[in-house]
Amino acid sequence: MRLQAMAVKARKCQAFRSKRRCKRRQSIQDLRARDWAEHPTLTGRLAAVIALGELAIHHQDIVRGLGLDGEPPPAVPSYILWVGALLSSHSNLRVWRYRVVPTDGHPPLGVPQALRPPEVLGTREALGMWLAGRDAAAGELHFTSSPPTGDGGRDPASEQGVSR
Structure with missing residues (x-):
């Protein structure tokens, strides 16, 4: 026991x-x-920015695809623009061929103005979507001169019926 x-x-x-x-x-x-x-850490912060931008771009894909119109929170268009520029620098290279000029208060991106590149103007959201390869956003942009023929000779503005 x-x-x-x-x-x-x-x-x-x-x-x-x-x-x-x-x-x-x-x-x-x-x-x-x-x-x-x-x-x-710095890498953790950068990963958060990239993740937020990716999420915002996919969200806008869905919202625009459904034909809805909504105003994103104030910081979201900047994330979309940053991630669009990052994606463009590796895939379609638009950020290296155009001077990207946001009309809603963000500094320009891309080729320096001294080199007199073609400019594309628009909101941060539309520019970021276009840079990320969403050509449907080209209808909201304004192209100031003829773009270089790096996209296989095609002009995304003329495809969307955008006036120059």
């Missing part, structure tokens, strides 16, 4: 110790998570 009581007591003690170790391990993980949240 006494042996059984000692075995039960040993099991309870062992369970208590492992529970305490588990709590200690959890509290260390919580501290690390809090520290990471309070002091994010």
